[in-house]
Amino acid sequence: MEGVDYLADERKKTEFDVEEMKIVWAGSRHTFEVSDRMAKLVANDPVFRKDDRVMLARKDLFKNTLRKATYAWKRINELRLSEEEASKLRSFVDEPAFTDLHWGMFVPAIKGQGTDEQQKKWLPLAYKMQIIGCYAQTELGHGSNVQGLETTATFDPQTDEFVIHSPTLTSSKWWPGGLGKVSTHGVVYARLILDGQEHGIHGFIVQLRSLEDHRPLPGITVADIGMKFGSGAYNTMDNGLLRFDHVRIPRDQMLMRVSQVTRDGKIVQSDVPRQLVYGTMVYVRQTIVQDASIALSRAVCIATRYSAVRRQFGSSNGGPETQVIDYKTQQSRLFPLLASAYAFRFVGEWLKWLYTDVTQRLQANDFSTLPEAHACTAGLKSLTTSVTADGIEESRKLCGGHGYLASSGLPELFAVYVPACTYEGDNTVLMLQVARFLMKTVSQLGSGKPPVGTISYMGRIEQLMQCRCAVKKAGDWLNPNAVLEAFEARAARMSVSCAQKLSKFSNPEEGFAELSADLVEAAVAHCQLIVVSKFFEKLQQDIPGKGVKRQLEVLCGVYSLHLLHKHQGDFLATSYITPKQASLANDQLRELYSQVRPNAIALVDAFNYTDHYLGSILGCYDGNVYPKLYEAAWRDPLNDSVIPDGYEQYIRPLLKQQLRVAKL
Numbered sequence: 001m002e003g004v005d006y007l008a009d010e011r012k013k014t015e016f017d018v019e020e021m022k023i024v025w026a027g028s029r030h031t032f033e034v035s036d037r038m039a040k041l042v043a044n045d046p047v048f049r050k051d052d053r054v055m056l057a058r059k060d061l062f063k064n065t066l067r068k069a070t071y072a073w074k075r076i077n078e079l080r081l082s083e084e085e086a087s088k089l090r091s092f093v094d095e096p097a098f099t100d101l102h103w104g105m106f107v108p109a110i111k112g113q114g115t116d117e118q119q120k121k122w123l124p125l126a127y128k129m130q131i132i133g134c135y136a137q138t139e140l141g142h143g144s145n146v147q148g149l150e151t152t153a154t155f156d157p158q159t160d161e162f163v164i165h166s167p168t169l170t171s172s173k174w175w176p177g178g179l180g181k182v183s184t185h186g187v188v189y190a191r192l193i194l195d196g197q198e199h200g201i202h203g204f205i206v207q208l209r210s211l212e213d214h215r216p217l218p219g220i221t222v223a224d225i226g227m228k229f230g231s232g233a234y235n236t237m238d239n240g241l242l243r244f245d246h247v248r249i250p251r252d253q254m255l256m257r258v259s260q261v262t263r264d265g266k267i268v269q270s271d272v273p274r275q276l277v278y279g280t281m282v283y284v285r286q287t288i289v290q291d292a293s294i295a296l297s298r299a300v301c302i303a304t305r306y307s308a309v310r311r312q313f314g315s316s317n318g319g320p321e322t323q324v325i326d327y328k329t330q331q332s333r334l335f336p337l338l339a340s341a342y343a344f345r346f347v348g349e350w351l352k353w354l355y356t357d358v359t360q361r362l363q364a365n366d367f368s369t370l371p372e373a374h375a376c377t378a379g380l381k382s383l384t385t386s387v388t389a390d391g392i393e394e395s396r397k398l399c400g401g402h403g404y405l406a407s408s409g410l411p412e413l414f415a416v417y418v419p420a421c422t423y424e425g426d427n428t429v430l431m432l433q434v435a436r437f438l439m440k441t442v443s444q445l446g447s448g449k450p451p452v453g454t455i456s457y458m459g460r461i462e463q464l465m466q467c468r469c470a471v472k473k474a475g476d477w478l479n480p481n482a483v484l485e486a487f488e489a490r491a492a493r494m495s496v497s498c499a500q501k502l503s504k505f506s507n508p509e510e511g512f513a514e515l516s517a518d519l520v521e522a523a524v525a526h527c528q529l530i531v532v533s534k535f536f537e538k539l540q541q542d543i544p545g546k547g548v549k550r551q552l553e554v555l556c557g558v559y560s561l562h563l564l565h566k567h568q569g570d571f572l573a574t575s576y577i578t579p580k581q582a583s584l585a586n587d588q589l590r591e592l593y594s595q596v597r598p599n600a601i602a603l604v605d606a607f608n609y610t611d612h613y614l615g616s617i618l619g620c621y622d623g624n625v626y627p628k629l630y631e632a633a634w635r636d637p638l639n640d641s642v643i644p645d646g647y648e649q650y651i652r653p654l655l656k657q658q659l660r661v662a663k664l
């Protein structure tokens, strides 16, 4: 029935001001208004339809993406959208495309690693999309190990050019998004060779295709790498392969902010650290953390609404069965994910601030916060994408059988999202970077240089090594100081324990490799502490709206106590809490679930997602799930005819054969 809200009773239970929570979720009233306007613009435009995506063959899918991306660009220009509006519009179109890499990596690479002159030359072309760029770093043989890349850029002083070359099969660029079929240019990462000597990995702007007829330029072999995981999903993207056969580019196309090559082939290092060559990855990692809360909240919104609609068992005297959201097991799987979505939103907001801060400092030649920014972006990218990918899959299971239908939106969401655990740095490799940062910090304790920022808790190492949890009753776990101290003591003790074990190895690199699994656990503990502490910091802000702050306090409790429960082995093994205190935390957690329950639907409504954006029958706003599922089944092309294609060829002969066998 049109217009009936099947979740109205649920919405009546709400104990807080949903409209105000929408502002908190968006980050500000302004951001909310921009998001809301852009989401509706996309939802009301039939060109952005996406429900047929999983049915399309690769070529049609890709062409459809080109159509949408170019139409989006047309609308952005026609409506004179600001960068903020354009970026929101792109995210609500909800389809990975070459434009993501152009705006998300090619442009930032030139901005971050190009000199002023280079920026002046290339950025206007890129801003008008007169050239389209990709980020060509990974190769067939090396992705994580950037120092292991094999593509060479050899300076030829005769012609004042670099010769870009792929010396082996494994040096073929492999994976860059937008490269396969669209990009005209790439920022290509290659091993700089001057006068026979190697000088590490640098970025070069290389034209790949003709701007006249789109054919690859001489010496360039380029193609798509083929179908990827899932239907629809990331197959809208033309991830590509690329080989260079002695391709020549002018010297001024090496990105020269970090190091310059002079006319006579000498390298000059500026005072900028070499790690700035990795700067684009740091930028994208922080955007990925912000996006994690979006992907997780979408899945949670679907699972929460459906869990309120779905009923199984528990009917007495012919009354309705139990809503599955009322089962404690369902709550214990769903509500931590809901709380994590909010937690990741706030840590993402903070990380954006940290990134802006480090960028401003770099411009003023202050590089002091770069190691922390690298550790935070790497660690939080790793933590939030792993939890989100697992959370989307858990949401699918929370929706039972219907979650497996493409029309639930969850399979495609998972397939699009899961590579986030790999791209922009494999999650384990990134956690090992955090572990290096932690071990370095521990080794410098007592050196007179106090640790600052997210690692400042290490400055209280003696207290954190000795303190014991003071919790006596379940309610004591609602005290932020008790929770924070628990997470700090656990992280500090796990790091110190690794450092002590490391010190027993005569070769530290061998020790690091041997202990790497423990080191990853210590790094995870540190990153979880950051998320918990940023949630508490958010709660210190002035948060208006009836009951809004209260709900956020409940969610913060759920987030931190579910982690404490899940990782209680760490807390117990480091002797900070007793088994009794662990059990009290779990009692408090159960109580918090009961407080989330009446507000669950409103907490997902606060994400303000349109039905178009959610792309899920199970998650639709009105909860009218069953008729929509029934109608959608009939729209499947397989149901175009009662007798399927192939009946005459396969089914009929098979049945006939069975008949003959039966007669024998």
Ligand SMILES: CCCCCCCC/C=C\CCCCCCCCCCCC(=O)SCCNC(=O)CCNC(=O)[C@H](O)C(C)(C)COP(=O)(O)OP(=O)(O)OC[C@H]1O[C@@H](n2cnc3c(N)ncnc32)[C@H](O)[C@@H]1OP(=O)(O)O
Pocket (backbone or CB within 6 Å): 076, 082, 083, 086, 087, 090, 099, 100, 101, 103, 104, 105, 135, 137, 138, 143, 144, 145, 146, 147, 177, 275, 276, 278, 279, 281, 282, 284, 287, 370, 371, 374, 422, 423, 424, 425, 426, 429, 433, 436, 440
């Ligand atoms: C107007 C219209 C607008 C339209 C709007 C549209 C807007 C769209 C906008 C945005 C869209 C965004 C969408 C983005 C889309 C994203 C899609 C996904 C794309 C995926 C792309 C990729 O995957 S690119 C390839 C990524 N590759 C990696 O991540 C490789 C991982 N490996 C590494 O990073 C490194 O190799 C390593 C860190 C693992 C190791 O490096 P190395 O061996 O050199 O280092 P060491 O371990 O020896 O360390 C040395 C020293 O350096 C420090 N360090 C390492 N990395 C960094 C860093 N990044 N920054 C700072 N410091 C670093 C390290 O800690 C060590 O320090 P010490 O002090 O010496 O210990």
Ligand SMILES: Cc1cc2nc3c(=O)[nH]c(=O)nc-3n(C[C@H](O)[C@H](O)[C@H](O)COP(=O)(O)OP(=O)(O)OC[C@H]3O[C@@H](n4cnc5c(N)ncnc54)[C@H](O)[C@@H]3O)c2cc1C
Pocket (backbone or CB within 6 Å): 101, 135, 136, 137, 138, 141, 142, 143, 144, 145, 174, 175, 176, 177, 234, 239, 419, 422, 423, 424, 425, 426, 427, 428, 429, 432, 516
């Ligand atoms: C969808 C998608 C889009 C991409 N887009 C781009 C792009 O636009 N541009 C681009 O340049 N690249 C892109 N990539 C490539 C991506 O950045 C790399 O795949 C990623 O960095 C991981 O590197 P790898 O493939 O070499 O993994 P590997 O390093 O080979 O990882 C394989 C396994 O080895 C483990 N491992 C590796 N090293 C270590 C270590 N030191 N210690 C312990 N374990 C280790 C990993 O944890 C993993 O389990 C994309 C990849 C995907 C999937």
